[in-house]
Amino acid sequence: MSQVRPETLTTPATGSWATYKRLLRYVKPFWLAFSLAVFGNIIYAAASTGMAAAMEYVIAAIENPTDQNRLLLTGLIVGVFALRGVGTFFSQYFISYVGRQVINALRNEVFDRLMTLPSRYFDDNATGRLVSKLTFNVEQVAEASTNAITITLREGLTILGLLGFMLYTNWKLTLIFLAAGPIIGLVVNYASKRFRRISQRIQGSMGDITHVASESISGYRVVRTFGGEDYERERFRDVSARNLKQSLKMASTQAISVPVIQVLVAFAIAALVWTMLAPEIRGEMTTGQLVAFITAATTMAKPIRQVTSVHAKIQKGVAAAYDVFETMDEMPEDDHGTYAPERVNGEIQFDQVCFRYRDQLDNVLDNISVDIAAGQSVALVGRSGSGKSTLVSLLPRFYDYTGGDIRIDGQSLKAFSLRALRSQIALVNQNVVLFNDTIAANIAYGALRDCSREDIREAAEKAHALEFIERMPEGLDTRIGDNGVMLSGGQRQRLAIARAILKNAPILILDEATSALDTESERHIQEALETVMQGRTTLVIAHRLSTIEKADRILVMDNGRIVESGSHHELLEKEGAYAQLHRIQFSEHA
Template sequence: MNDSAKADVSESQGVSNWATYKRLLAYVKPFWLAFSLAVLGNVIYAAASTGMAAAMEYVIEAIENPTEQNRILLTLLIVGVFAFRGVGTFLSQYFISYVGRQVINALRNQVFDRLMSLPSRYFDDNASGRLVSKLTFNVEQVAEATTNAVTITLREGLTILGLLGFMLYTNWKLTVVFLAVGPIIGLVVNYASKRFRRISKRIQGSMGDITHVASESISGYRVVRTFGGEDYERERFRDVSERNLKQSLKMASTQAISVPVIQVLVALAIAALVWTMLAPEIRGEMSTGELIAFITAATTMAKPIRQVTSVHAKIQKGVAAAHDVFGTMDEEPEHDGGTYSPTRVNGDITFDDVSFRYRDQLDDVLTGISVDIPAGQSVALVGRSGSGKSTMVSLLPRFYEYTGGDIRIDGHSLKEFTLQALRAQIALVTQNVVLFNDTIASNIAYGALRHCSREEIREAAAKAHALEFIDRMPGGLDTMIGDNGVMLSGGQRQRLAIARALLKNAPILILDEATSALDTESERHIQEALETVMQGRTTLVIAHRLSTIEKADRILVMDGGQIVESGRHDELLAADGAYAQLHQMQFSEQA
């Protein structure tokens, strides 16, 4: 890349960094009063620090002329300056922390709100651990940039300005000597800040990896232990942790080198100052007290200069984190352009020449799917793994958008419905039951079902044959079931999912391998419960075990993303085609 191209890239990065920082500061706006008090505190702090240096003149005079009045004045001056500075410190630190925590809270809520509205593909593309890291680690980094960095910049920046003003007022020639080192400090800061930003991005990535690996290993601990994966997981965790350590040490070394380099430069400036000061033509008419006050101001400035230059690391960390956080917030939410919002549909479903392909894939996963399902009919989808059954039912609640043809419910295209109204018509029971670390009752009456009464919850549990184990639990319906229902067996978890679907009482029911986790005894119970729940509802059933779907009104046999056979159980057996083959294979396996 040539120099002009490099310059363009760095310029555009600078612009985008400034735009990101401006967007970040917008979050401070609602808390302007607290922020103003913090600024006032910083002004008081800076005034007190400048006052300390200026007071050195009176200290020298009082030492040279120790009258009673000077003793009292000097004592009061010392106490007064420190008390004044203490008030400034409290105002600046408390109120900037208040603003910081409010910004973190607002950002976290906004990121979480956006995650709740993003399409399925976003979660397919991003590991859950990394998304959790955005909400925890990255948002904290962002707040550092908006609050601590602003405090230090204001407090120490105002202190530098105050001290410089005092030095210029005392002797401008000496001040010019001291300022000669400024441009060199600027170059050091510029180099360090670019490096900070680069390393910060890598640190955030590695923190995401750490939460990702840790959450996978913790949630999958049974598989890890059964298959002897402890050493592999330890190795994986050590690798990502090591990467994080390396990047953090690079950050620390850059910070550790840049700060003393700047201090040495300031010390050189002070040394040049002292050397020049002792020349009679420069010193002029300055008294000893003025000289001491001037040197005190120059040396006092070393700390704020160091602080202001080290704040760059915080700002660069924050800007790198903000790019990532805003990246998630700017993701396109699920497209919800429909306006049709019926209270309850009849449940007539039409697939009209539907095709679908996942993003970045060349081949269609589904092609030419056409089928009419009248309201109240039960349709079973069977076929080998990967034939497109689950994909087909995922299109109904619009977890994915079909790429060709149309799907209609009661003659209305899915795209006409609002997403909320569409999903309110569908109850879903999948093979991978999702339960929450809450009570049994809260898991059955989840989300929009929270208003349901205890009687309704008990009735749904009874129909799903779940009461027999719920009533044996120590707290009954109020028993906490642990993370993802870890206290329950597979069959019990499945029955809670079925109770949830029953309670929803939706006109369309999707059962994706709903009885796969059950033993034969439970399956018989559940089969009866499902027959109850399927009455008067349009039901799409995906099943591997063909014995569970023999009573379906219609069976669709899928292969390679297409419907290859359609009919009732006995018709399809008589046709001696793909279904008969599948049936034969299962029958011989069972035998």
């Protein structure tokens, strides 16, 4: 199992505003709902300003309690609160609608991009961290693009409305109140930078939590068999503690910045009250106007606190958006080919093919040249690490060769479109991948889903899978659990072979396809494979040499090169590498 990466997150080169602008483009298609949310925020801000302005009439009504004033005052209170309620509904519901739509659009776009990325991307990124991008990070992005915006709009408009009222009432007092503005701005700026830095670390640690948990859960049998429970607990506690540490840093920054800003606002209000008692400043303001002015100033404390605290959400979202966009900006597989034949004959040529993985100096494959006639079966044998699996993985272009060329029917692989190329190849891996679905859906997977029930049944029969499928409670409609957990290794392998048979492709790749079978099953499968191999170009990777004795040609590989080529009997007579491998296996078997 892979180790959790160390905490080495750096600040993205892309600016916050550039990332945020790109994020807001996802809001654009839902402009109508967003406009209704803005409309609701304007109503809310107007009602909040109206509450402060109404204090003048409240004082007047108290000083002169006539029936008309009583009626006006009660109607005013009900009207203001009703208006605030309408504004709250519009702003909250429609911004939530936009938020969920943005999450859906982002998730779909990220998943679509993941489906087109090259194999190296999945080699470099743990599954758990990719799942975390689709779940946790996208949710954080939505917070920034919707909830943060609605709070900023609602409270920002409220601040503007209250300021406008205060300037209208007494501009001198308002300027004294605004003196604290620059200091508040400095506090907000420092907190914002810290929020973003910590948010990146939180996202990294969430990816680690998902990664460790998924590894431990999927590999629970290995964990328990080898006594790894304590090790996995320690690993999980370590990444969880890292997440806790960063989350507490975020909470402490938020908890400190908000009271500091409130105290600054309190100082501003105190200076206001102290100053307004001076006759030359107060001017000819009535008691009602004074009370309304102070109410407006004190009412502003809450929206200021809200607007400053929302920076934490915005910075979380910006950090998450950068991470999500980073995946979306990854280059997809090179798919510039246009050649798309309906069915190839299956003639394959490896012409001085070289390959090396990224960041490696030495070639994994070195000047491989071999011609395979259409319909021929070719077996690849050799020690582990000799390059057998790498060679066959170049054929469907899971990796692109770094030198030479590979041709099918005389056409370079790079001339084919990826979909057309892969439609010509059926693959059975040693590590069978099955889905949490029915047996029928697993055999007729993907492009095969429209195959008839009879074809699926026939493929299962040819793969000798029907004998155990008929014993299942619901036959072909039996669900087999996560990655076929309800089946034995041999049964899973036979379903993979049935899938390859059903595809009926002209090129067949069998990578240790009978490795998980017992001797009896292997004999049946060998017969099935011999049938399905007829008329198809077949590349077989086999560890057990007894399974490939009937191959038309056997290629012996060592250190990324082909060192021997010939039939089973020819290679035995040569007394070379193949004969040596055969003797070792024969003596072990004996």
